Amino acid sequence: MTLIDGLGYLASALVLLTFCMSTMLSLRSVAICSNLAFISYGLGARIYPVLALHVILLPLNVLLLFQMVRLLRKAKLAASTDLSPSWLQPFMRPKHVKAGETIFNKGDDADLLYMVVSGDVRFPEIDRGVSAGELFGEIGLFSLERRRTQTALAATDVDLLWISDGALRKLCERNPGLSLYFLRLTATRMTENAARAIGVAAAAR
Template identity: 40%
Template sequence: MTWVEAIGWLGAALAITGSAMRTIIPLRCIGIATNVVSLSYASLMHLYPSMTVNLILLPLNGFRLYQMLRLIQKVKVASKSDLSMDWLKPFMSQSSVKAGEILFAKGDAANCMYYTLSGRFRLRELGIDLPQGRVVGEMGFLSPENRRTQTLECLESGDVLSITYDQVRQLYFQNPEFGFYFLRLTTERLFTNMERMESEIARLRSRAVNPATSEEAISA
């Protein structure tokens, strides 16, 4: 076997190895190595169709690898950073809300989430007042059949920004920073609700174990 034939067999082995790869970055790396070896072999053997194919695939594989590495870097930065909602505001629509108005009720079909600019709002079932600068309504995006899990009532007139779930989906897949912000936001809400539920269960158990003490506390 000559050294030229060895190069050809090496290119064939790399091509087979690349086909067995399951992850995209090693696949692109093997693809680049295959293109370089195959291009060298085709040049030595004057195989012009093969040369043309590898001349096209080599920069294409290199560009795709560069894109993937940049995306991974963005994701790493996004996972460690705090995201301000200011950049999201241009994608949202502003509206005024009057005191006593219900923005959404528990069980309603959910199609958007809100950001409170001014005024005061309350999640009725939980009895939680929301200050300015809070995102609300995102749980409907994750709930079964996109149904509201709480009722949002306006206590004092103010302004809110809203964004539809269709826009949220687009931003989620296009922007790693927003994707990680949304995951952190929903996870934080879920853990907060779990802690509240555990506290309520502990309180009810305490009353069940010491009913006399509870009655004395109530009468006092």
């Protein structure tokens, strides 16, 4: 068996190996190795259709691998970042609510995410509040029913920022790390709310 024949068998084996990869990152890495082996084989054996195909596929696989590595870095950064919503402010719009007014009722359609700029917002069902710098309304926004799970009342005059469901979805599509951020935020908030609801129910007995 000649060296050229060996390159052909190696390239074929690498293609077979791509079907055994458990992650896209490893699949792309093996695919790049396969492209290089096929390019060498195509040059040595003068099989130009094979050569042309893998000359085209090589930069495509390199680009996809680079995008995947960058995506993984963003996801790791989001996973290690504190739950700080300040970077959302440039995409949000202001709203003022007077003390005693209802921002939304339990069971309402959930279509907006809010951030408190100043003042205090209370959730009477769970005896909980949020103040300046905190987000609220995300649980209903990301639930299947898309309904508010609590009533939100302005305990004082409140300045809010809000972003629509559609605008937030576009931001998440552009940056998957943002989706991970809200997954962490929603899971944390649901756990806290469940614990507070149990405490309120126990105190009422």
